[in-house]
Amino acid sequence: MLARDAQIQASTTESAKPWTGLAANDAPEDFSFVVVSDRTGGHRSGVFESAMPKVNLLEPAFVVSVGDLIEGYTDDRSRVDAEWNEFRGFVDQLDVPFFYTPGNHDMSNSVMSQAWLERFGPSYYHFTYKDVLFLVINSELFGMVTEPTVPVPGPWQQSEQMAFIERVLQDYANARWTIVIVHQPLWDSDTIHPDWLKVESMLGERDYTVFAGHNHRYMRSVRHDRKYITLATTGGSSMLRGPLYGEFDHVALVSMTRDGPSIANLTLDGILPDDVTTQASRDSLQNLLGAVQSDSGFFPGTRFHSGELSYRISNNTTAPLTATPFVTGNDLLRFDGEAPAVRVAPGAQKQVALRFTAPRPATFETLVPARVAWSLTAEIQRQPVVLELQTAALPLREYPVRHVPAPVVVDGNLSEWSLPYAVTRQGDIARAQIDPQDISYRFGVGYDRDHFYLAAAIRDDSIVSSTSLSSLEQDGLVVSVDARPNPERSQNESILAALSNGNITRMAVDVLAPDPPESDPLLDFLNATRLQLLRSAQRTDEGYAVELGVPTQLLNHWQGKDWRAVRLDLHANDFDAGEYGSRRLHWQPYRFGVAPVAGTGTFVRE
DSSP: OOBOOOBOEEOOOOSSOSBSOOBOOBOSSSEEEEEEOBOOSSOOTTHHHHHHHHHHHTOOSOEEEOSOOSOOOOOOHHHHHHHHHHHHHHHTTOSSOEEOOOOTTTOSSHHHHHHHHHHHOOSSEEEEETTEEEEEOOGGGTOOSSSTTSOOOSSOOHHHHHHHHHHHHHHTTTOSEEEEEOSSOTTSSSSOOHHHHHHHHHHTTSOEEEEEOSSSSOEEEEETTEEEEEOOBSSSSOOOOBGGGTBOBEEEEEEEETTEEEEEEEETTEEEETTSSBHHHHHHHHHHHTSEEEOOOOOSSSEEEEEEEEEEEEOOSSSOEEEEEEEEOOSSOEEOSOOOOEEEOTTOEEEEEEEEEEEEEEEGGGOOOEEEEEEEEEEETTEEEEEEEEEEEOOOOOEEEOBOSSOOOOSSOOTTOOOOEEEOSOOOTTSOOOOTTTEEEEEEEEEOSSEEEEEEEEEESSOOOOTTSOGGGSOEEEEEEEOOOTTTTTOOOOHHHHHHSSGGGGSEEEEEOSSOOSOOTTTGGGHHHHTTOEEEEEEOSSEEEEEEEEEHHHHHHHHTSSOOEEEEEEEEEEEOTTOSSEEEEESSOOTTSSSOOTTTTEEEEO
16 A cells, blocks of 8 residues: 655745645655656647546656646737646646646746746746655746747746755755756757756766756767656657657656666557667667758759759768668659669768659649658667658759839739749648649749849638737748858758757748738747738638748848849648648748758749
């Protein structure tokens, strides 16, 4: 029979507290607790709430979160309250106390910070149980995800948090173990935040273990001979590719013993050890996932007849790599030749040229990409693995941008425009085909002395649009205009990388929606650029029309001289009334997607 009269020791004077109770449920000697991970960032309904009854079956003393519990990123207080109320319903299923930790989705602006204060009190705190110190840190005070150098606004200061951490660690210098809980894995960065290095210095030689989330991919790191555990997801967005990728839904069951914590990762269908993914295996996998890259290059003329597309195979691992391409053409683009396996030595590169022909010569803008699947055979931690990658094959040319013959008024009226580029078929191999009766669009570009312009007419059979929705929750044309010099402009990177390194702020990015919201927290971090853009949208009989003007001075600034070329990426978000989720119709492979092609959407000024 488990004792239920043990009491967690915690101190706070606030009436609101970031926990649901202090009556622990554990055996008299050692104890266990559960750590749950990210639920949001694109939550999958039913996953987190279904995990709560399963946690009860584990009989932990209590449950600790690593944050990102609601979707957030809104300054609408009623919406924040509704999301927290919904989440509280999930936590109410637990038979044991639950401890909250703030993540970037839980606390991204002053409104959300105030809501946290009123509901939970402190955003950083500590408690002890059986001589184990639990230190809960607010990573958003180190820097917000959207603005890493800026602490989240609200009632707390980073300097006060650092003083608190130092004081608590001094007061509990003799704790038998310290568990640090933080949302962002602040150590997992090319440039580690100096305040985190100070925290590690404060931790010193004591025994401790760190838990974090945020990345939605599991990894165990070892720093200073201590374990740093970044959890995967408990319902947050994930491709769920399995343990090799660190992508699975789980909770961590932590058993405190006299020798320290023993960590078991419990998935919905099994139990995984704490070294299921290590930093070494993650780095090896990341190298393999980026082993195949398309090389930029443009064909002359306006129509494609035949030609070779080049791919670069890089082996940045310590074992040989074999890459075998499997090409699937389409009615506009056919593979012409053989696709032999390529063996690449460790640390080496090889070029692979695949020849394609057009059954009927076609203009480049009407081509849709063929699919090239690559089977990679390699080793990770001396274990043979076979990975499947998808790349797109698309011949490119540089498209012209002509001086507009008459002044452009950005008002959503497209009567002065010619729209030569028609998008009726899916241009990204990672996205499903879409019926052109459902969504299609035409667009054109131009420039004058002051602006680069984009105009588009979107045909949509069911408009879902409201000023109460964020831009990414309704129909709209998603546009990015990149005027950086090459090679930066033509290279590809993931959207997460572009966010973390700030590249997304060095281009014009916007969502042109029929009913744009007055405030859009998901995009507000781009306002330094967005507020300089000219934009307009109008509903039409067939859907909606949009115009965008990007100031010449911005393009010149990014290009480092008078601009000559830009890279345009665009896709239409299509929501239909009464249906869940959305579809995307891309003109060409998404430059921030899983199968980009270097240099897509390049327009050169005439």
